[in-house]
Amino acid sequence: MERLFSGTVIRATGSWYEVATDCGTLRCRIRGRLRLKGVRSTNPVVVGDRVTCESDDNGDHAIVAVEPRTNYVIRRASNLSKESHIIAANIDQALLMVTLRHPETAPEFVDRFLVTCEAYKVPVTILLSKSDLQEPEALAAFRAVYETAGYRVLTVSVATGEGVAEVEETLRGRTTLISGNSGVGKSTLVRTIDPALDIRTGEISESHGKGRHTTTFSTMYPLSGGGHVIDTPGIKGFGLIDIDDGELWHYFPEMMRIGRDCRFYNCTHTHEPGCAVVQAVAQGGISPMRYESYLKMLDDDDKYRK
Ligand SMILES: Nc1nc2c(ncn2[C@@H]2O[C@H](COP(=O)(O)OP(=O)(O)OP(=O)(O)O)[C@@H](O)[C@H]2O)c(=O)[nH]1
Ligand SMILES: [Mg+2]
Ligand SMILES: [Zn+2]
Structure with missing residues (x-):
């Protein structure tokens, strides 16, 4: 006998998916035909998707349907790439984490991310991260540019605790995507806010001053203070899609x-x-x-x- 469950995708690896349901977390595959159903991104099922799963007598689970998304954040891996990738779906807001050095985030990356959030109606706050390692003048200059544009900018450091309480407040009760280049401190911040979470963080490689892609799969975590946060692997290129x-x-x-x-x-x-x-x-x-x-x-x- 086959049984149907509905739930939310909380982790996506590309070959299997964790779905939070009323009966606990199920590890699911996706049905081949789901892949073909006119979905334009390279990843047909993403973290945040609300899905229907079918369990068979062998105890195997498969995602058989995906509910229409209220919103999502999508990018091309680079401007020239034809492959599009949805970072997360059904989110209340995004936090774009930026470091001006260690590692340096390109302004172009920031602006492309912001344009996409505007186009797909995702409210976004910019987190200027690792403020303990930054030049105060550079932080102030960045803040002036983006606040004048109309964005909320928070300066944070897990080393000094600056801004952490404000981020916590921003996350409470909402589903939040955290995105940014590799090594900007996404996972470290999430773990600082909720130390009970089992999240791996990485070291910056000394030679390049760049992150090493410590987080490999997007994962949604429940926060003890209420709400959910989606920690994602660092991304480099951010090509726009479907914007004339x-x-x-x-x-x-x-x-x-x-x-x-x-x-x-x-x-x-x-x-x-x-x-x-x-x-x-x-x-x-x-x-x-x-x-x-x-x-x-x-x-x-x-x-x-x-
Ligand atoms: N000095 C300082 N170091 C930090 C801060 N936040 C994070 N780091 C360090 O930066 C490195 C990378 O942090 P991660 O949290 O793994 O970065 P990430 O953005 O999750 O990286 P990916 O998972 O690769 O995308 C680690 O060595 C952290 O200890 C901070 O506020 N100040
Ligand atoms: Mg990480
Ligand atoms: Zn004009």
């Missing part, structure tokens, strides 16, 4: 606020006369760094299409 050039500026909140003052309703904010965005960049209302990112994304996407 013409709408890209909609996903820069600071351009969105100003762009309606442009002379032309279909202004691309690149070369047009009477462009309020270009004027704001010149006058300091919009960060030149963020505007550069915008131009670069337009350019990269063009290259991708050719």
Whole structure:
């Protein structure tokens, strides 16, 4: 006799999945046909997915259906890659963890992640991590750019405890994706907030100052204070998906606020006369760094299409 369970995917390795159900956590495979069902990403089932599982008499479990997602965060491995990858689904918010050094996170990566969160309607807070290792001036400069754009920025350090209580408060009662490059301290932060969790963290390799991909599979953990956090493997490239050039500026909140003052309703904010965005960049209302990112994304996407 076959039995059906519903549950939430809490760990995805690509070949098997852990699903939290009323009857405990089941280790499941997926049915071959599920892979073929018009899902465009390379990973058809992701952490956060609500799924139906079928158990057979041998005690084997298989995911047979995935409920429509309320949202998700998706990326291309690189701008030129055709493969898209969903990082997590059905989340209340994302925390983007950034270190300015040890290791250095590229501004381009930050802006692409933020654009994707805007496009897929995922609220995002930026965590400036390892503040004990950073130059105070660099932290202040970064914070100014992103707060002016409209983002919430928290400075955190597990070494000094700075910002940890605020992060805890932000996580409470919500399902949160934590993402960022490898070695920025995602797993360490989660373990600091909930020391009971069994999470592995890594050492930064001395020679490169880069992380070594300690976390290999995305995993959702329940927090003792309420809510869930999804710790993910570090990612490097973040290519945009399904975002047209013409709408890209909609996903820069600071351009969105100003762009309606442009002379032309279909202004691309690149070369047009009477462009309020270009004027704001010149006058300091919009960060030149963020505007550069915008131009670069337009350019990269063009290259991708050719
Ligand atoms: N000085 C300092 N070191 C930190 C801090 N947070 C994390 N680290 C160290 O940074 C290294 C990497 O931390 P992890 O938590 O494994 O990084 P991660 O982002 O989970 O990396 P991946 O799992 O590879 O994506 C470890 O050696 C941590 O001890 C911090 O606030 N200050
Ligand atoms: Mg980790
Ligand atoms: Zn314009």
